[in-house]
Amino acid sequence: MYAQMVKSTGKGLIARDEMTAEDRTFQDRIDAGEKIEPKDYMPDGYRRNLIRQIGQHAHSEIVGQLPEGNWITRAPTLERKANLLAKVQDEAGHGLYLYCAAETLGVSRDELFKMLHSGEMKYSSIFNYPTLTWADMGAVGWLVDGAAIMNQVPLQRTSYGPYARAMVRICKEESFHQRQGFHIMMAMVNGTADQKRMAQDALNRFWYPALMMFGPSDKDSVHSAQSMAWKIKMNTNDELRQKFVGETVPQAQYLGLTIPDENLKWNDDTGHYDFTEPDWDEFFHVISGSGPCNTDRLNARRKAWDDGAWVREAMMAHAEKKAQRRVAAE
Amino acid sequence: MSKEWPLWEVFIRGQHGMSHRHVGSLHAVDAEHAIKNARDVYTRRNEGVSIWVVMAKDIAASSPSDKGPLYEPARDKVYRHPTFYDIPEDVGKM
Numbered sequence: 493m494y495a496q497m498v499k500s501t502g503k504g505l506i507a508r509d510e511m512t513a514e515d516r517t518f519q520d521r522i523d524a525g526e527k528i529e530p531k532d533y534m535p536d537g538y539r540r541n542l543i544r545q546i547g548q549h550a551h552s553e554i555v556g557q558l559p560e561g562n563w564i565t566r567a568p569t570l571e572r573k574a575n576l577l578a579k580v581q582d583e584a585g586h587g588l589y590l591y592c593a594a595e596t597l598g599v600s601r602d603e604l605f606k607m608l609h610s611g612e613m614k615y616s617s618i619f620n621y622p623t624l625t626w627a628d629m630g631a632v633g634w635l636v637d638g639a640a641i642m643n644q645v646p647l648q649r650t651s652y653g654p655y656a657r658a659m660v661r662i663c664k665e666e667s668f669h670q671r672q673g674f675h676i677m678m679a680m681v682n683g684t685a686d687q688k689r690m691a692q693d694a695l696n697r698f699w700y701p702a703l704m705m706f707g708p709s710d711k712d713s714v715h716s717a718q719s720m721a722w723k724i725k726m727n728t729n730d731e732l733r734q735k736f737v738g739e740t741v742p743q744a745q746y747l748g749l750t751i752p753d754e755n756l757k758w759n760d761d762t763g764h765y766d767f768t769e770p771d772w773d774e775f776f777h778v779i780s781g782s783g784p785c786n787t788d789r790l791n792a793r794r795k796a797w798d799d800g801a802w803v804r805e806a807m808m809a810h811a812e813k814k815a816q817r818r819v820a821a822e
Numbered sequence: 823m824s825k826e827w828p829l830w831e832v833f834i835r836g837q838h839g840m841s842h843r844h845v846g847s848l849h850a851v852d853a854e855h856a857i858k859n860a861r862d863v864y865t866r867r868n869e870g871v872s873i874w875v876v877m878a879k880d881i882a883a884s885s886p887s888d889k890g891p892l893y894e895p896a897r898d899k900v901y902r903h904p905t906f907y908d909i910p911e912d913v914g915k916m
Contacts, residue, residue: 529886531883531885531886532886533886578866581866582866585862585863585866588848588863589846589863592829592846592847592848595829595847600826601826601849602826657846658846661846665866665867804827805825807827807851807855808825808827808851810851811851811852811855814852815852
């Protein structure tokens with residue numbers, strides 16, 4: 493989801509008799525529901541996997557500010573503008589919580605940024621789609637944050653302490669995001685015929701990209717088994733996607749909007765909706781750098797980093813000078 | 823590459839009468855800057871009435887491998903808890 497394509501050890505699940513004694517003790521702690529803390533022993537694969545996953549998650553929060561930042565100056569009312577500004581500010585905060593959690597694993601903030609800027613580390617595919625109209629702010633809050641929450645709630649129980657604690661804070665703050673999005677959608681569908689059309693159009697464009705947020709289908713996610721054994725992934729991609737569809741369809745009905753899937757129908761036998769899978773070729777295309785906005789998003793991040801360099805350096809130099817003066821005065 | 827801003831640990835007093843609790847960390851050039859950032863990052867929803875910041879490198883921590891020697895000795899000293907002492911009901915609340 494926010495970490496859709498985490499390449500793990502590259503192998504499948506490590507069998508118990510292939511583990512070292514230390515790794516077996518580690519796995520026992522996880523199985524017993526204990527939290528792993530930064531200074532505790534952990535296998536290299538666990539550490540590497542977590543850095544990639546938390547890093548991707550953090551990058552997604554930060555890059556995720558861009559599609560919404562696009563509309564802050566053009567929000568239709570002052571109230572909507574204040575709401576959106578607060579939401580985008582939250583995303584910055586969520587990125588910071590997550591970067592700090594990743595840093596406890598021994599990677600520096602600058603290294604993480606460098607890997608984002610070089611394309612070595614990914615962020616969620618969803619942020620490579622453009623936000624064309626104000627209704628997209630509704631669809632993003634409702635669907636994108638809705639999908640994010642669905643993934644993040646179980647991650648509050650993840651085995652790595654700092655990650656779990658960051659998720660608790662994030663979940664507490666994030667439910668307002670989804671509600672403000674749904675609130676925008678409600679205003680649009682109750683507005684003029686044109687406004688309702690805009691809402692439907694936003695749903696049409698964001699539905700499949702939102703489904704992609706949960707990552708590839710289980711049969712194609714080779715890395716899941718080990719991540720689930722380590723409890724850094726709590727549900728499979730397909731489980732969460734199904735849950736998302738189940739919760740979102742009635743909300744769309746409430747809005748009087750149509751999910752753009754003619755195969756969508758309730759299945760009495762399974763107790764779930766049947767639905768069309770997203771176009772996975774498109775997904776792999778977007779995640780590997782060729783989506784509609786990949787270049788813009790990365791350029792915006794690189795520019796912010798480069799343009800801010802003199803500020804970072806000047807602040808550090810000033811603080812050092814002040815510290816030296818203090819020492820001299822003592 | 824330029825020098826990275828140092829890491830600070832942030833502690834917040836949630837409300838009057840409570841102790842400061844660790845809430846997370848952030849990067850800042852000095853203490854004043856760290857408090858300003860902590861205010862933005864950790865108190866956006868009235869979560870605090872007071873902020874402490876400490877440079878992460880100045881925190882000394884016990885080692886996980888010392889868990890045994892440090893905490894096991896307390897385990898068999900049940901007489902440090904009030905429930906260890908049976909007092910007849912006739913005595914009343916104590």
